[in-house]
Amino acid sequence: MGGQRAQVIDDREDRHPPGGVAIPDGPPPELVFKRRLRPVQVAHELWAARELVRALAERDLRARYKQAVLGFAWAVLTPLALCAIFTLVFHRAVKIETGAVPYTLFAYVGLIVWQFFSNTMNQGALSLANNLSLLNKVYCPREVFPLATMLVATVDMAIGVGVLGLMFLVFWTAPAATFLWALPLLLIQFAFTYGIALILSVAVVYLRDVRHLLPIITQMGVFATPVAYPLAKIPHRLQEIYVGVNPLGAVIEGYRKALLYGEAPDGRMTLIAAASSVVFLVGGYLFFKKLETGIADVA
Amino acid sequence: MSRDYPPGTIRTQQVWKRFRADQQRMLLRDRVEQAARRLRGDRGEDWRWALRDINLHIEPGESVGLIGSNGSGKSTLLKMLTRVMYPYAGIIDVRGRIGALIEIRAGIHPDLTGRENIYLFGALLGLKRREVAGRFDDIVEFARLGGAIDRQVKFYSSGMQMRLGFAVAAYLEPHVLLVDEVLAVGDAVFQQRCLDRMREVAEQGTTIVFVSHDLPAVQSICRRGVWLEQGTVRVDAGIKDALAGYRDSIEAQSEASARVGEPLALLKYEVRAGSGEETLHTDEPVTVELTLAGDYRGDATLHLGVSEGTSSPIFQISHEIRLTGGDHRVACVIPRLPLPRGRYTLWTGVYSIGKTDGGTLMSWHSAGQFDVFGPMLDTPPRAVVLAAPVFVPHQWEE
């Protein structure tokens, strides 16, 4: 003890300490951090975080259904209520032509998809902002947060599909034999929805007022998407562009054809929707990963 | 490309990190304004370096104390090591599983129960459920949570959260354990157990980076010290050297903090051996003599303190004096100096009594240093931290 002096590496007076290295004014440009994404590593990390996704989704579900007296009924009541309104307004007043299929079934198929999308979008957009404190403490791939909200919406959708089964009983029809077409459409639906949730979730972290836009998007979206009416209502020459921007249009139309009308979905529209949803997913993912690096700085 | 370093290695190469220095509200309309300004050629961005050119190479099993004043970038560095935060430039390479306790609630999700959190954290560390289950009882036992383990963590007290956070980080056998200055939340007994546990995992070969303002605790855990100052590595050396340098700089700063314009000034001081010898000795008489100068007239309290480097004194004594204007000499005799061998700092301050009770006449500051010769203190058992060095005259019998 006593007397020992530490060796000084950086003498800030003249920045040229004896035996030390001067600190430059800035980092060498070639060392500036750039986000590099290796698909294998990204996939591996996401897989390693599956437990977290499950826990986050479980927590959301449990919290929601603990509070609401009606429990899981909520997942059913919202689309059913909308469905009733749509039936009254669009079927009775506007007279939407749905052929041999009951309008209520027709609208309900669209509402299940729309509900899934709007749930994921609204919850997913806030999923990072609501978990900022956690983001600052543990490392995990950040895309698990919007993913968990999509998982929750998927559970709700599964309940909605159960109700659809009941409706088939009520209307005394059976799902068409072409129903297996629903599987590729489901993939398109997931890809597009997740892409949007990724973009919005990171946007809300940096631009907190974006969250006020969400209700507006939701309100307009339900009418701008062929939920209450068939895709054919959109002028024919605009349909391809429309589906490119909003693949949900082709997805809903495809489900109806496959489940209710017994036809294969329109190949061209489905391909456009698939391509578009891949662009949304990949683009959204890259956007997310690029902005992800700064989240802890602004948290 | 890079060599294959074993788990537990930490390497940083030319790491730089900057933050926005200007206030940001994170709103869309602000961004629109900003974009408009940028079009006019005004970038309007103000950045400040939080870390500059950090180069560290920490071997597996090393225990490193990270010290430095507030805002020197310690937490930022730890956050980048856990990969929660990204550097502006440079290479960061941490091998193996990382257990971190950076904030009180580190790795703990408030809405989940303690039990769920433990499994979740284990999963994030890449452990299998079975592996976590094997350590579960140790964690609960260490954190002293008992029945609370099945309650939501948001209902825990901050002490409980910290205990759980530490227990999880320290018992899931990470290769690298990062602990920021959060242990202070716990009570003294728990802090002691944390230090014990850290020493234990260090002996098992875990790399440790420990941030704390409790310098004796740092010294009891760490072999190596890294002193950060204003975002740069000022000293990277053995823990004793790093701490000595850091302590000296704290003193220098408090001496330098100007006391101009105060009614009293310390004209001179002397710490001398009562025996008339050249050097001061443990358990022998010492005289401290001060001369105060200033025009102030009236009663005042004179405080004297002695510290070992840091600003908390080991002991403090005070005395009422009557100032009559002009120079005032006062001496204090300590018949038996209770300090072991070492270098100490003398502190003093004078405060008024009477009408302006407690008014500062000469603020508390370090006057200078003195050395004491005598016996070294006996070494305490593993991971036991002495609050302050005091020599207690004693005799053993058997």
Ligand SMILES: Nc1ncnc2c1ncn2[C@@H]1O[C@H](COP(=O)(O)OP(=O)(O)O)[C@@H](O)[C@H]1O
């Ligand atoms: N998220 C942030 N945004 C802006 N400035 C920050 C942020 N985090 C830290 N800083 C600044 O960086 C510097 C280093 O902070 P920190 O690492 O917390 O220091 P320490 O832990 O050593 O007290 C401080 O000046 C602090 O204000």
Ligand SMILES: [Mg+2]
């Ligand atoms: Mg800190």
